Structure formats: C-alpha cells, structure tokens
Amino acid sequence: MDKNSLVYQTYVRILERELIPAMGCTEPIALAYCAAKARSVLGTLPDKIYIDVSGNIIKNVKSVVVPNTNGKRGIAVSAAIGVLGGNENAGLEVIASVPEEAKDSLDSYISETPIEINHLESDCILDMIVTVFKGDDYAKVRIANEHTNIVHIEKNKEIILQKDTNLSVDDESETPDYGLLSVKDIYDFANTCDVNDVSSILDRQIEFNTAISKDGLENDYGANIGKVLLKTGNDVRTRAKASAAAGSDARMNGCELPVVICSGSGNQGMTTSLPVIEYAKELNVDKEKLYRALLISDLITLHAKNGIGRLSAYCGAISAGAGAGAGIAYLYGGNEKDISHTIVNTLAISSGVICDGAKSSCAAKIALAVETGIFGFEMYKNGQQFYGGDGLVVKGVENSIANFSRLGREGMRETDYEIIKMMTE
Numbered sequence: 001m002d003k004n005s006l007v008y009q010t011y012v013r014i015l016e017r018e019l020i021p022a023m024g025c026t027e028p029i030a031l032a033y034c035a036a037k038a039r040s041v042l043g044t045l046p047d048k049i050y051i052d053v054s055g056n057i058i059k060n061v062k063s064v065v066v067p068n069t070n071g072k073r074g075i076a077v078s079a080a081i082g083v084l085g086g087n088e089n090a091g092l093e094v095i096a097s098v099p100e101e102a103k104d105s106l107d108s109y110i111s112e113t114p115i116e117i118n119h120l121e122s123d124c125i126l127d128m129i130v131t132v133f134k135g136d137d138y139a140k141v142r143i144a145n146e147h148t149n150i151v152h153i154e155k156n157k158e159i160i161l162q163k164d165t166n167l168s169v170d171d172e173s174e175t176p177d178y179g180l181l182s183v184k185d186i187y188d189f190a191n192t193c194d195v196n197d198v199s200s201i202l203d204r205q206i207e208f209n210t211a212i213s214k215d216g217l218e219n220d221y222g223a224n225i226g227k228v229l230l231k232t233g234n235d236v237r238t239r240a241k242a243s244a245a246a247g248s249d250a251r252m253n254g255c256e257l258p259v260v261i262c263s264g265s266g267n268q269g270m271t272t273s274l275p276v277i278e279y280a281k282e283l284n285v286d287k288e289k290l291y292r293a294l295l296i297s298d299l300i301t302l303h304a305k306n307g308i309g310r311l312s313a314y315c316g317a318i319s320a321g322a323g324a325g326a327g328i329a330y331l332y333g334g335n336e337k338d339i340s341h342t343i344v345n346t347l348a349i350s351s352g353v354i355c356d357g358a359k360s361s362c363a364a365k366i367a368l369a370v371e372t373g374i375f376g377f378e379m380y381k382n383g384q385q386f387y388g389g390d391g392l393v394v395k396g397v398e399n400s401i402a403n404f405s406r407l408g409r410e411g412m413r414e415t416d417y418e419i420i421k422m423m424t425e
Contacts, residue, residue, distance in 0.1 A: 307405025325373025
C-alpha cells in the first residue's frame with residue numbers, strides 16, 4: 001500500500017487516536033474528566049455537584065472500582081475524585097496522579113457535599129453533564145459520544161463552548177474516516193506498513209498492557225479469572241486467555257496502572273493485544289511480525305466495533321476477540337482469506353453476549369471472547385467454516401460484519417434498556 005495514499009494515512013491516524021493510555025475503566029474516568037474540567041471552569045472547589053448521565057454510563061460506572069479512591073465505586077465517587085484531584089488537561093489519565101491530600105479528603109467531601117445524580121434521557125448512548133456550584137456561581141460541562149469529547153462548556157449562563165454532538169473529539173477536518181476500514185485493506189496495510197510509522201504506538205500498547213496483565217496475575221483482584229485459568233493448564237491457548245483476563249481482573253478492581261485502550265475501552269485494548277503477544281512469544285516470531293499481527297488485531301477490532309458504537313448491550317470484548325483471532329491467524333501465516341473466515345466464524349459463535357456493565361465478570365467474558373477467536377481460526381485451519389445463511393452470516397466478510405454490527409447497534413437496543421432498568425431498580 002502506498003504510504004501517501006488516503007487509506008494508509010487514515011489508518012495511521014486511526015491508530016494514533018485510538019491506541020491511547022487510560023488509567024481506570026473509561027466510563028468512570030470520563031466522568032472524572034468531565035468533573036475536573038467543570039471544576040477548572042468554575043475556578044474553585046465546588047460545594048454542590050449535579051450529575052446527569054445516560055443509562056450506559058450508569059451501567060458502566062456502577063460496579064467498577066475507581067483508581068486512587070481506596071477501593072471505592074460509583075458515580076458520585078468518580079465525579080468527586082475528579083473534582084478533588086483530577087488533572088483537567090490529562091484526558092483519560094485525569095486521576096493518574098491524584099495528590100494524597102485529595103485521596104484523604106474524599107470521604108469527608110462526599111459526606112459533606114450534596115451530590116445529585118439523575119438519569120439523562122438522551123439520543124447519545126454515551127452522554128454526561130456535570131454541573132458544579134459554589135454559592136450562586138456554577139459551571140457546566142457536557143461530554144457526548146466519545147469519552148473525552150467535550151461538546152458544551154458554560155459558566156454563569158455564558159456559553160464558552162458549544163458544538164454538535166455528532167462531531168468527534170477532533171476538529172471536524174481532522175477526524176479520520178472510519179468508513180475506509182475493510183478487511184482487505186487492513187491486511188494490505190499490515191503487510192506493507194512502514195513499522196517506523198506505528199512502532200511507538202504499538203510499543204506502548206505492548207508495554208502497558210503486558211504490565212497490567214502481570215500485576216493481575218501476581219495480585220488479588222476481583223474473581224482472579226486469570227489465575228483460575230492458569231490452574232487449568234499452561235499451554236499457549238490458556239495463557240492467551242489468562243493474560244487478557246488478568247489485565248481485566250486488575251483494571252476492573254482498582255489497579256492504578258494504565259492500559260492502552262482500543263475503541264474507547266481498556267478491556268477491548270487488552271483483549272485484542274495480549275493474546276497476540278502471548279502467541280508471538282510461543283511462536284518465537286520477531287518484533288516486526290508481532291507489530292504486523294497487532295495491526296491486524298487492532299484494526300479488525302476497530303472495524304468490527306465501528307458499526308456498533310462505543311457503548312451498547314453487545315459486549316465489546318467479542319469484537320476484540322475476533323480481532324485477536326485474526327492477529328493470531330496472521331502469526332501462523334494466515335492470508336486475507338484465512339483472516340476473513342476467522343472473523344466470520346468468531347462472530348457467528350459468540351455474538352450476542354451482553355454487556356451488563358463494567359465489573360469483575362468482564363474478565364471471564366474476555367476469556368470467552370479470546371477462546372472463540374482462537375477457535376474461529378482453528379475451525380478454518382481444519383477446513384471448517386460457517387456459510388452464508390447460517391444465522392446472521394451472509395456471503396462476504398464485510399456483509400457479515402455489517403450484520404453483526406446491526407445486531408449490536410439496533411437489534412439489542414431494547415435489551416440495553418432492560419439491562420439498565422434491572423441494574424437501577
């Protein structure tokens with residue numbers, strides 16, 4: 001692929017904006033970021049906080065441990081730690097460096113400060129508004145559609161920023177066209193990419209995600225899915241599942257190490273990368289081959305998830321499992337056809353796994369997603385596949401991806417409403 005082509009440059013830009021560090025689960029961290037930004041606009045520590053959040057934010061903040069809060073969970077905690085100690089200029093690392101005095105004062109601040117939480121009815125699946133007050137003064141910040149996409153800033157009735165919620169976090173002219181993602185071009189890009197254009201991005205992904213996985217296996221986090229898996233065996237297939245699950249064990253339960261996310265999710269970032277890294281070690285491939293396999297897995301994950309959206313009732317780890325399976329297929333010498341069938345086989349097996357919020361069981365769903373990705377590859381390697389007409393599978397990998405995306409985006413919308421209703425009753 002020509003380095004100067006639109007597709008090549010778009011893929012590099014997508015990787016640059018997607019594979020970024022985040023410390024903590026991205027929904028509570030986005031809420032902390034929104035609150036930190038509102039406090040900054042107000043210019044002082046607020047004495048009252050109003051929080052309006054869409055159902056999927058409620059779902060994904062409810063049960064996960066927020067880092068640097070001494071093990072606390074929830075919407076009020078996420079906003080309060082952002083207000084007290086968040087760096088409003090640090091994006092998804094907003095609470096990576098919370099001062100000790102902010103941690104120490106968190107309990108008293110929450111108990112003494114009125115914090116009102118409301119369910120925000122919104123056309124945006126990812127939507128939050130934090131309004132902070134000091135006496136008669138107030139500041140309001142809204143984030144919509146992407147975790148750091150600020151669309152509204154207001155102070156004392158003065159509108160400081162207002163933009164369409166359909167615009168991304170980038171300037172409109174700089175937003176890459178995700179519609180250019182296709183399995184054919186992803187395979188071509190991965191094979192021909194100048195690794196110097198992507199090595200720093202991928203090195204950070206390898207370093208950060210490997211470190212949090214190691215921490216998850218060495219310490220006690222949540223249900224310890226990674227450790228449980230390793231007790232069942234130590235083959236590469238089990239290690240691949242355990243490495244990704246252990247990272248989620250740690251991340252869902254307050255680990256203060258960063259991860260490199262994918263499609264706005266740390267769990268997806270670990271699912272798409274760590275199994276590929278584990279298989280690369282087993283196969284003793286060189287660094288360049290690992291880079292190219294990660295390009296496959298990351299971009300396939302983004303392609304499979306793009307039509308669904310950042311948040312939904314559809315577990316995003318399934319898309320990432322398909323990406324990991326594709327990356328592993330590439331490590332074994334798989335071509336575009338092998339990768340295409342791996343993706344279709346994977347999605348045909350495990351699509352429909354629900355997202356009922358961020359919490360300890362995400363690690364087990366990740367293990368399932370990785371297993372399915374590996375099995376999807378092994379099916380095709382052994383001459384087996386699902387054909388058009390088998391459920392949602394249709395002829396052509398792009399058509400099948402579109403069908404499963406429609407399932408997650410449209411078909412499971414009512415499921416999402418019911419999950420949120422059950423979780424908030």
